[in-house]
Amino acid sequence: MKLNIDYQEKFQARHIAPNEADTAQMLKATGVTSLDELISQTIPEKIRLKAPLNLPPAKSEFDYLAALRQTASKNKVFKSFIGQGYYDVIVPGVIQRNILENPGWYTQYTPYQAEIAQGRLQALLNFQTMVVDLTGMEIANASLLDEGTAAAEAMFMQYSTRKNAAANIFFVSEEVFPQTIDILKTRAQPYGIELLIGNHQTVELTDNMFGAIVQYPAGNGAVYNYKDFATKGHEKGIKLTVVADIMSLVLLTPPGEWGADIVVGCTQRFGVPMGFGGPHAAFFATKEEYKRSIPGRIIGVTIDSAGNYALRMALQTREQHIRRDKATSNICTAQALLAIMAGMYAVYHGPKGVKLIAERIHGLTILLAESLKQLGYGQLNEAYFDTLKFDLGSLAGPVHAEAINNEMNFNFKGSVVTISIDETTSPEDIKTIVRFFARVKGKTLNDVSFDELKGNLTTVIPADLQRTSAYLTHALFNSHHSEHEMLRYIKSLEAKDLSLCHSMIALGSCTMKLNATTEMIPVTWAEFSKMHPFAPTDQVGGYMEIFDELNNWLSEITGFAAMSLQPNAGAQGEYAGLMVIRAYHNDRGDSHRNIALIPSSAHGTNPASAAMAGMKIVVVRCDDNGNIDVADLKAKAEQYKNELSCLMVTYPSTHGVFEESIIEICEIIHANGGQVYMDGANMNAQVGLTSPANIGADVCHLNLHKTFCIPHGGGGPGMGPIGVAKHLVPYLPGHAVVDIDKGKSIHAVSSAPWGSASILIISHAYIAMMGGDGLTNATRYAILNANYIKTRLEHHYPVLYTGTNGRCAHEMILDCRAFKNFGIEVTDIAKRLMDYGFHAPTVSFPVAGTVMVEPTESEPKHELDRFCDAMIAIRHEIDNVEKGLLDKTDNPLKNAPHTAAVITANEWEHPYSRQKAAFPLPYVSAYKFWPSVGRVNDTYGDRTLICSCPPLTDYEFEESEVTTPEYGT
Structure with a gap:
């Protein structure tokens, strides 16, 4: 036997699913003899590249991770005290392993199909409830992209809802984080909004201002009382946005209690790694009166077809595909996974736990301030939560050098330094800082009564800014504090959601492809996850190398x-x-x-x-x-x-x-x-x-x-x-x-x-x-998989558009509009697919009454066939409705999806069998995914908008309260 020792496994064989035999069968079915022939019939010759991609040779998974370890080592993971909106955190292991690193959570799609997304909808409702509680506002969305863009969304919402059309000045506190001010400048320019950047304590508020924004605590770490500022602004019709640190709101009076109209911020401090800048879930909270102007997504409570508690995305008519250029925002996504993590952090720790964390952060900050005061350093903030400010004068250089020698990063601006404490800071870290601050002045730690200070810490937050109101009072924030309970809670929600772990998600325009494990593993390495985005450039060589390579590729x-x-x-x-x-x-x-x-x-x-x-x-x-x-x-x-x-x-x-x-x-x-x-x-x-x-x-x-x-x-x-x-x-x-x-x-x-x-x-x-070869093959197989599905389905569903040679690209539109003539809507097809174990393709975009299908190169032939079999079976059901063999209103499509509770109920009054409802094809019985609720009632949810967690007793509906859903395009 001759042995091949040069063999190296190719990642593309793991990413591109169809094997050689499957490829041959699919090509034959599609009517071509080779992939090259199919591509020549699909992509116009005059736009084809003449040379292959000039990229480095493909690495194996093992070799890539080994090489990346070397790259990661070029990042120096110092203790970060930079703050400025980014803080090191302790990610609870149960959340990291079971959400962040779990494909059952990270491969899900946006919850447009609510019946198979109840788990993440509940997790996002938890997030909204947490934000409402901590900010003291009335309504919150299900996250935005980051703190700076959330602030920009707030500015524009204030601008678009202003009563004085001539008002075009937006006041910006000079203590708002600089990256946020930078984004405000970007967003203000096209609309001719004038930004007035200054001191909130001395600015003159005028009638031509429509809004104002302040940071709480301020960018310099000071905690100001903005109540009078808010009152004066309201007297002139000026709405106030507050950019708030969510951890501080555990101890500080929430902005909703002293006059804020909008509160935005970032939930990164609630158990989401810094990751050199993201991703992190921003929050946006406001008053009920602005609910139809809120950017992004809102999760709302409704009922299903049986009158049971259910969730869905609310007020979806505000989406951009409806309002287009009249939309108040272009946001069509969120940071759902990170919002879910932050919400789960609050669930896991509960109100007592997060208060202990906040108090510890605040206490260590006071300990540092008082210790440095004994060394003769003048701390400039009278009231603060976690950030101290010093003007070090000529000592700035020596202190900076000592900090670097001790692998610590502070926020230096000339001679002024701010030091921000986070939940990973320990008393030993404080001792280290005090020790080298003492050394700079020729002193030692013995010159500080450290232990005495440690035992006599009291808050420096003024009494009128200390929080007295309750928060996180809902039972879900007070029930899952042991890891076993938390694990089961997370898994109970995960079980309600269909993800790529279960089946193909063939969403046109959304490209739901394999997220390979090897690609995901490095995200949580400390060398990447614990880096502050404003760390000195000589500490981030690994990231810079990755960015340079990615830029070039x-x-x-x-x-x-x-x-x-x-x-x-x-x-x-x-x-x-x-x-x-x-x-x-x-x-x-x-x-x-x-x-x-x-x-x-x-x-x-x-x-x-x-x-x-x-x-x-x-x-x-x-x-x-x-x-x-x-x-x-x-x-x-x-x-x-x-x-x-x-x-x-x-x-x-x-x-x-x-x-x-x-x-x-x-x-x-x-x-x-x-x-x-x-x-x-x-x-x-x-x-x-x-x-x-x-x-x-x-x-x-x-x-x-x-x-x-x-x-x-x-x-x-x-x-x-x-x-x-x-x-x-x-x-x-x-x-x-x-x-x-x-x-x-x-x-x-x-x-x-x-x-x-x-x-x-x-x-x-x-x-x-x-x-380069693998990427090109991925494209070729994406086109093959799509055309194979087209070949199998085009005799059952009209394919709306094709190219000159009758080929689609990587996706196709199936025309379902004719079915409306006998009472079947495209929504019915989408819901019925759930009974077959599939997430619906994109519904009614870009053409109303159609579905757009995109399989991706990651799907094997047998999965494509399973999906096609389901679509063909549904088409036969539609035929039976048309022929009168199935009732026009009481049929498997109109009643879909069928839950386990419905199927196992004592009574069954439908004119089709339970078997037909729940197990319509043989493969379904082998691996059944049960929707956790029946068809959701969008109309009821918008009419009774509830966007935070209600007591379940509120949802014991009377039968007379349950209305018939209104569905259509």
Whole structure:
């Protein structure tokens, strides 16, 4: 036997599911003899890349992790006392292992299909309840991207709801964190909002101000009483936003009790690692009267078809795909996974536990202040929670050197230093700090009565700012404090959710692909997770190496000159790209160029992002085949040639087709002075075969949570880096704290310089282990899998749009509109799929009454067949309704999904069998996923909006209270 010792396992064989035999069968069914033939029929030759991707050879999983260990060692993990919105934390092991590191939680999709998402909906409702309790406000959303962008959303909500239309000044306290002020500048410019940055104690409030924002505690660590400021503002119609530290609210009077209109902040301190900047869940809380203006998602309580307690995303008509350019925000995602972690931190510790943690942080801060006072250091904050401020004068240099020698990072600005304490700080850390502060003055620790101080600590928070109101009073925050109880609670919620652990999630435009374990493992390594985003550059060599490589690799994949890794969501990437285009035009003296051409088929975030960037939207028609109407595009480009800023285009199209005319389209825009912004939502059909730059785009955002394997996490995290052509590089986003300026950079779009840095490692791992050949094959198989499904289903469901050769790209639209003629809505199909063990494809987007299917390259043939079998079986059920063999109103589709309680009930009065309801195909009985509630009642939920955890006794409904759901498109 000849032995092969050169064998090395290829990661692409683990990522791309169809094997050689499956591939042959799928190609035969699809009517081609090779993958190359299929690709030639799908992607226009003139946009195909002429050379393979120039990327390093693929690494094995073992070799990648070994190499990454070396890279990680270049990050120096010092104790961080920098603060400024980022703090080291203790992640409870039960939460880290069973949520953050658990594919049962991180591979879930956004909970649009509520009946199979009750677990994460409950976890997000817990988060909302926690935020409402701690802020003292009336309603909260289910998280936003980060603290800075949450503050910007608050500013714009105040602006859009202002009563005085002439008011355009927004007061910003100079003690708001600098990264937040930077984002406020970005968001204010397109709307002509004037930021007045100053001292809240001396500013003169005027009638032309519509809002104000302060930090609580302030950026310098001081705790101010803002009550009079809020009152004076309200007298002039000025609404107040408070950026609050959520841990401090355990001890401080909540802003809702002294006049805040909006409270925003970050929940990172509640058990979410710093991760060099993210991802972290921001919060947004406000008054009930603004519930229809809140950005992002809200989880609300409703009932199901049996009148039982159920949850769903509330007020969904505010979504961008409905309001488009009239939307008050372009946010279409959240930080669900991180919000779930933060909410679970509150569940695990409960009110007593979080108070003990907050008191310990506050107490150690006082211990440090009093110890340094005995050494002769003058602490400048009279009232504080966790942050001390000193002006060290000539001693700043020696103290800084001592801190570095002791592997500690403080926040230095000239001679002024702030030191922030967190829950990982120990009394020994305080001793170490005191010891080297003493050494600088030629003293020792013996000059401080440390033990006496430690035993006599009392708060420095003034009595009128000490919290007296209760919080986290709901039973769920007072029930799961042992690890066994917590484990079971987490698992009980996980069991209610369908994720990629169970079956394919074939969501068109969302690309739910494998999140490989090896890609995920490094995220929680201390060298990555415990890094502060403002750590000195000489301590973050590992991260810089990863960013440089990822920048180069993504630039090669897209064909662009450079990337910005800062945008921390796809919609954020859209906005950043448009702001870069805006800056380019302005710099050339073309500030009048403000028209954005957007096809009628575009995702709703496109017009919403354009409006946020100060652009006027002109809609371009699509023809009967779903393609951009080139004649209409040309006419409008020429009509607005003097004002044309850009075209926003998705490629392949939103309809799942490689449009033949794309190069001509880009040339038309360029000929009329505009730029081409490409929405990268469908890059999974481009990588290695074509590219945005090759097509003619100038800027493109990449959904790393789609094409490049960052998990969706139940509705976030996401990342949306942008790539740009050479002429746009100088305008890529900068940052107020870390110098990443490109020369003419726009202000920041996210709080951290590199966005949600810790999850960039996932995409880095994916590209490194796939290599150029693997990435290209992934694209080829994504197209094969989609066309195989199309071949199996097109005789049962009309495929709405295809390319010239009858091929779809990586996704397709199945037309279900005709079924409405005999009472079947596309929603019924979506709910019935749950009985077959599947999450529905994308419903009613981009065309109402349709479903859009995208299988991804990660799915094996047998899973594709299982899904097709389910869809075909449902089609037969629809036929039986049409033929009268099934009742028009009492049939498996209208009653779907069927819960275990319904199936096992003593009475069964439906004209079809229990077997047909619950086990409609043989494979279902082998592995049944039971929806935990029946069909949710959206109408009831919006009519009785409840967005925090109610006592379950409130949901013992009378039968007369239960209404019939209203469903439709």
